[in-house]
Amino acid sequence: MTDLAEPAPAALAEPRTRVSATLADDAHLIAACRRGEARAMEMLYHQYKRRVFGMAHRIVGGSDAEEVAQEVFVRVFRGLASFRGDSALSTWIYRLTVNAALSHLARRGRRQEIGDDGLTELPAPQPAERDSALAARIETAMAQLPAGYRAILVLHDIEGLSHEECAAILDCRIGTCKSQLHKARARMRELLGPNIGPTP
Amino acid sequence: MTMCEKIRPQLTAYLDGELADDPGSVVRGHLRECAACRQIARDEAALRDALRMLAPVDPPASLWAGVRGQLAAAEVADARKPRWRRHAARWGRWARSMRWVPTMRQLATASLVAAAAIAVFTWRGQVGNPPPDRIAQPQPEPQRPPPPQHALPAPAIVPSPPSADDVTADLIAEPARTTATYARAIEELMTVAEETRARWSDGDKAAFDAHIAGLRDAITRAGPPRAVQRAQRSLIRYLQGAVVRDDVMLASGGTR
Numbered sequence: 235m236t237d238l239a240e241p242a243p244a245a246l247a248e249p250r251t252r253v254s255a256t257l258a259d260d261a262h263l264i265a266a267c268r269r270g271e272a273r274a275m276e277m278l279y280h281q282y283k284r285r286v287f288g289m290a291h292r293i294v295g296g297s298d299a300e301e302v303a304q305e306v307f308v309r310v311f312r313g314l315a316s317f318r319g320d321s322a323l324s325t326w327i328y329r330l331t332v333n334a335a336l337s338h339l340a341r342r343g344r345r346q347e348i349g350d351d352g353l354t355e356l357p358a359p360q361p362a363e364r365d366s367a368l369a370a371r372i373e374t375a376m377a378q379l380p381a382g383y384r385a386i387l388v389l390h391d392i393e394g395l396s397h398e399e400c401a402a403i404l405d406c407r408i409g410t411c412k413s414q415l416h417k418a419r420a421r422m423r424e425l426l427g428p429n430i431g432p433t434p
Numbered sequence: 435m436t437m438c439e440k441i442r443p444q445l446t447a448y449l450d451g452e453l454a455d456d457p458g459s460v461v462r463g464h465l466r467e468c469a470a471c472r473q474i475a476r477d478e479a480a481l482r483d484a485l486r487m488l489a490p491v492d493p494p495a496s497l498w499a500g501v502r503g504q505l506a507a508a509e510v511a512d513a514r515k516p517r518w519r520r521h522a523a524r525w526g527r528w529a530r531s532m533r534w535v536p537t538m539r540q541l542a543t544a545s546l547v548a549a550a551a552i553a554v555f556t557w558r559g560q561v562g563n564p565p566p567d568r569i570a571q572p573q574p575e576p577q578r579p580p581p582p583q584h585a586l587p588a589p590a591i592v593p594s595p596p597s598a599d600d601v602t603a604d605l606i607a608e609p610a611r612t613t614a615t616y617a618r619a620i621e622e623l624m625t626v627a628e629e630t631r632a633r634w635s636d637g638d639k640a641a642f643d644a645h646i647a648g649l650r651d652a653i654t655r656a657g658p659p660r661a662v663q664r665a666q667r668s669l670i671r672y673l674q675g676a677v678v679r680d681d682v683m684l685a686s687g688g689t690r
Contacts, residue, residue, distance in 0.1 A: 283498070287492070288491040296671060297664065297667060298664065299493075300494055300497055300667070303493060304500045304501050307497075307501040311505055312508060368484050373488070416443060419481060428473070429477065430476075430477040430480045430481050
C-alpha cells in the first residue's frame with residue numbers, strides 16, 4: 235500500500251514552461267544593414283553576438299568557436315539580401331549557426347582523419363569558468379555528447395527556444411525534436427551519474 | 435511493458451510543462467508512487483534547471499574586428515569580379531530565395547536555346563566577315579601639324595598615392611597582424627606561468643612543459659595562417675587555464 239502523503243507534493247520535480255523569445259520587428263535593422271550602414275550592422279552584431287558565440291562554443295568547443303562565429307556573422311551580413319523574412323531573423327541566424335557549427339565539426343573530423351592538422355592530440359575544450367561545480371560537470375558532459383544532441387540541448391534548454399523553433403532551425407519534425415531532446419537529456423543523466431539534483 | 439517503461443519516455447515532456455490534464459495527472463500519480471522514477475524526474479529537472487542557468491559565454495573582443503575584416507575582403511573581391519559574374523550570383527541568389535530548382539526539362543530547353551544561340555552567332559560571324567580580298571587596308575595616318583613652340587611641356591605622369599579608403603593593403607596584412615598579436619599574448623602568458631610555476635610540483639612542471647612543447651609544435655607544423663592562429667589560440671587557452679587554476683588553488687588555500 236502506497237502512502238500518498240509521502241513524498242510531499244513539493245518534493246516532486248515541477249513542470250515549467252518557457253516563454254518563447256518574442257519576435258521583434260527587425261525589418262528596419264535588416265534594411266539598414268542591407269544598405270551597408272555601419273551602425274546598424276554593429277547593432278545587429280551586438281544583439282546576437284552572445285547567442286551565436288555561445289552556441290558555437292558549446293557545439294564545437296572553445297578552440298574553434300571564434301572561427302565559426304566569424305563565419306556565421308559574415309554569412310548573415312552577406313546573406314541578408316536573400317533573407318525573405320519567412321522566419322524570424324533570430325531563427326534564421328540560429329539556423330546558420332547550427333549549420334556552420336555542424337559543418338565545421340564534419341570538416342574537423344575529416345581533417346583529423348587524414349591527420350594534416352597537427353591538433354589531433356589536443357585535449358577536449360576546457361570548460362570555461364562556472365559559478366558552480368554542477369555547471370562545470372554539465373559543460374564537461376556536454377562536450378562528450380554527439381553533436382546533434384548538443385545542438386538540441388543548446389537550442390531548447392540553454393537558449394530557451396520552443397520545440398517549434400528548434401524544429402524550424404534543425405529542419406526536422408517537432409516530434410523528432412522532442413525525442414532528440416529526451417535522448418539527449420537521458421544521455422546527459424548517464425554521463426553525470428545518479429543524484430544530479432538534491433536528494434529528498 | 436511496466437508502468438515505469440511507459441512513464442519514463444514522457445518525463446521530458448512532463449517536466450517541460452507539455453503534458454496537461456489527464457496525461458500529466460497520470461505521470462504525477464506514478465511519480466508519487468515510484469521512488470525510482472521520482473529520482474529520475476528529480477535528476478532531469480535539476481539538469482534542465484542547471485542548463486538554463488549556465489552562464490553565457492562572452493565572445494572575444496577580436497570577433498567583431500575579424501567579421502569586419504572578412505566582410506571588407508569579400509567586398510573587395512566582389513568589386514574585382516567581372517560584371518557577368520556579379521549578375522550570375524544575383525540570379526543565383528534570386529533563384530535560391532524563390533526556392534526555384536530547374537527541372538530536367540527546363541535544363542534541356544535552356545541547353546537547346548544556348549546551343550542555337552551559339553550556332554546563330556557563329557554563322558553570322560562567317561557571313562558578316564568580308565572575303566580576304568576585300569579586307570580593308572590600313573590607311574596611313576594623316577600628318578598632324580607640329581605642336582606650337584609656345585606650348586607648355588606635357589606634365590610628367592606621377593603615380594597617384596593610394597586612396598585612404600583603399601583597405602586592400604590593410605586586409606592583406608591582417609592575418610600577419612593577428613598572428614603577431616597572438617604570439618605576444620602567448621609570451622605574456624608564458625611569463626605569468628613562469629612566475630607561478632615555482633609553486634608547482636615537479637610532476638606538474640613536467641606535464642606543463644610537455645603540453646606546451648606539443649602545442650608549440652602544433653603551431654610550427656600548422657601551414658596556413660588560420661591554422662596557425664587556431665593552434666595559437668589552443669596554446670593561449672591552455673596557458674590561461676594553467677594560470678587560472680593556479681590562482682584558484684592559491685585562493686582556496688590548497689597546494690598543487
